[in-house]
Amino acid sequence: MKTLFLTFALVLTSLFSFSQDSGVTLTLTIDNVISDKGNVKMALHTVDTFMKGKGLENGQSEIKDGKVTITFENVKPGDYAVIAFHDENENNKMDFRDNGMPLESYGMSNNVMSFGPPQYEDAKFTIADKDLELNIRF
Structure with a gap:
């Protein structure tokens, strides 16, 4: 009986350990989009x-x-x-002027805006073992 109980407890413990998520929730908010036209797209990247x-x-x-x-x-x-942009015309891509400057608003994690293309090291953040909330500014 004791062996049966221990086996049952081991099976339940195994089932619960497999059902747990092994990652966290990342919530990204942008609260300064210039218009409600179109949509905002975001992508989570590694280096x-x-x-x-x-x-x-x-x-x-x-x-x-x-x-x-x-x-x-x-x-x-x-x-x-994270890189985000306002796809105002909903063509599923970032639009640029002839000189390479963006026509649509964009932002990235850490809210660093510099001249030239975004750099991973400027936008990099670390996810550990707790849920994370970030605010991105356009």
């Missing part, structure tokens, strides 16, 4: 994917009263950066 196309996680949100919130679930611990 290997930054400025090279799609991120590890990608999301988009409609804009309400100049504000959007996008959540990425089950993000594993590590270093990441």
